Amino acid sequence: MFKTTKSIVQLVILTATCLVISACTNSCSQKTSSTDTTLHFPLASTIKGMDPIQSNSTYSSRVVSQIFTPLFEYHYLKRPYELVPQAAESMPEASADGLVHTIKIRKGMKFHNNDCFENGEGREVKASDFIYSWKRLADPDNRANGFWIFDGKIKGLNEWRDAKSKGEADYDTVIEGMKVLDDYTLQITLTKPYYQLYYTLAMEFTAVVPKEAVDKYGEEFLNNPVGSGPYVFTEWVRGSKITLDKNPTFFGQKYPSEGAEGDKEAGLLDDAGQDIPFNDKIIFYEVVESQPLWLNFMKGNYDVAGIPKDNFDAVVVEGELSDDMKGKGIQMSTYLQPDVTYIAFNMKDPILGKNDKLRKAIAMAYDSATSIDKFYNGRGVKAHSPIAPGIDAYDPEFKNPYVEFDQSKAKQMLKDAGFPDGKGAPVLEYATTSSSTARQMAEYFKQNMEAVGLKIQIASVSWPQLQAKIKDAKAQMWGIAWLADYPDAENFLQLLYGPNQAPGPNGANFNNKKFNKLYEQASALPPGEERTAVYQKMRDIFVEEMPWVPNVHRKGYSLRHGWIKNYKPHAIKANSLKYFKVDTGKRSELKAKL
């Protein structure tokens, strides 16, 4: 569903801030002793709290994922992304019909030491703790923003949720689809095949929390998180910094000994088989403005950073890090993000919804290549369909004929649509947010449309207003983005599935019978060639109908100082900090040069 920063996103905020993944302190310059292995990591936003069931932004999940453990995670080094057990002992066993999944959890895994436990010592994590945590996610009183991952999927869970809201059920009520077989085994029964289940069990929403802590802290649990992850929450100075310390009772995960091609040469396997986490402490800094973040990174106060849009030209020269930056020992990684930005049409709109030629004319009149240069510093590849790179059904060779910028063809199409040179076409409204870059993007769209004779009115509204407009199906056209929650094309195609119409995530209100049927067909198929073929058929229907103008798949650029070892960007999961290693010797040497 629409998740504040993670899923949607003003095109803008992401450009300037989302790319930022970095580390470091407030303006005070830092004194680091030669043995101090603290990781300084900036978050490009403030966060609301650290309760896993509410962690729907990239920033809060960055913190939450260090403290809590879901059942699975993604292999740190392998690409394409591969699920591996984390709190689980092994990958689950599924029944032949794909409905029953049995999962073994690790033995001896303990919660963090905390006052909520007897003697302050964290007890062992049991299978029942997971069931408790998932009931918390479904509990209507908690208004968890991650419930959508289980909604309607698990046998008896929605019924429990309804009964709970009426006061007819509580946490002791047994749910048919979530059973504890013994202390270390649990079983999930689905209402229908749901092959994204394992991905959702790698999301922070499903991480295990101790009942004792929730009972003790109540609503304050989000400020006093207790989990079983590699780091323990120590202190949060609101709006400033969050301190986590290494968990002395962590269950002993090892650094992976296999990686993707080239990882060995890049030194990413030097620490293979060693105990993680490597660093004693993590300090997260909540820095909203991109310039202070950038300046602190350049001072060596933060360990990692993204590149602000307006500093880009000074940092990256012809696709390479500038010599000045290289001289300081700074390193850069680039990667394609599994996301897509697009202009959506409201298919319920009487003008746009009924005229596919008009939608195609708009798509052909929009020069997305120039927009990528102008607004993303060329950081991205042109999008031809909703399916993003790094996802099974993505085909880099695929060309959508309607997103090839061609004004004369657009004019012809507009004529076919019944509006020669735009004559007779009403003024169309393009909704956007009021930040500088969003406004410039809207102006750019307007200019492109005016060039073929279409008149556009720009409605600048606030982000919540835009979301409300889309939810009420009152917007005509708007620019928006989607960032994958898991590496499966389903996560993008569900944005166009009929029953998901507004107020659901299908803001474009696209409702095509053939498309819906294929979607249902695909959801019953396990990952594999057959399913990929179905996804590609859906993509072709998308192209014929053009309910969106796909614009760009953005490219992530992340920078780090030379003293951070084992760094590999991960576009989906935020828990990679436990693999990082601060090289203290190198830090003293490099910091002297800054």
Place this chain on the structure above:
Amino acid sequence: MKVASISSTAIDTKSKQDELEKGTSLWADAASRMKKKPVAVVSFWFVAFYLGLALLCALDLIFTSYSVVNNDIAYQAPTWAHWFGTDVFGRDVLARAAHGTVTSLTVGFFGAGIAMFIGTFFGAIGGYFGGKIDDLVVWLYTTVDTIPGILLVVSFSFVMGPSLKTVCLAIGLTAWVGHCRIIRGEYIKHRDQDYVQGAAALGAGHIRRIFLHILPNVFHLILINFSLGFVGAIKSEVILSFLGLGVEPGTPSWGVMINDAKQELFRGVWWGLAAATIFMFFLVLAVNLFNSELRDALDPKLKNK
């Protein structure tokens, strides 16, 4: 009173009448005093220049290239062809700044105009009638006044959505309080004066007394407040546009140019900011100086200085 003969009184009266005919009105007197002050004259011509510029721009007679997009020359530094360089879409910054004058003056006139109208109306009826009506007027403006001005303007813009009309209305509907207070005070002072009583004795109704008798006597204050409000409205427009709540995207505005500059400065693009600031600086300075001279000229206490 002096004792005088009947005949001499007649002669005196006649000579006094002569004097009166030769005398000057408040306005003519103010104009003649202002002409003697160089600051007043220079600032007047500056304001006139801006008015002329705005008029020519509004009629699309000069700087017609303000909306011509050319993405190939985006962010070009100042050259002879583009004195203030080009913006993100390769549009001429000087032309956009000049067209920004139209937006600013429109908002200045209508924003301050609406505020004057509302302020004068409420101030007049409150001050004139007193009692319950006055209580209501005082309650109304005190309530509006308790909300920080810019927040009120911002909330109006949020509700109505950005457009030039909204900006004028938002400013007009919020900026009338100070003026209302002054006018109310004046009406309290004037309502019992002899000339008003005289008008009442001759049968003039309330409306006639308020608008035909007292209003002309407080009109100089409206004029001064208008020019003060004019500057305030221009500044508010810039702030609103800077916050993204101002004019519709695409309309040239100094606030929008300054907003763009916030990011552009990091890539060394200073010309957008420079053009907008220079245009705004001279307009606001000229109106303020003119304003201050006007106030002195219209102040009867300073008449003989």
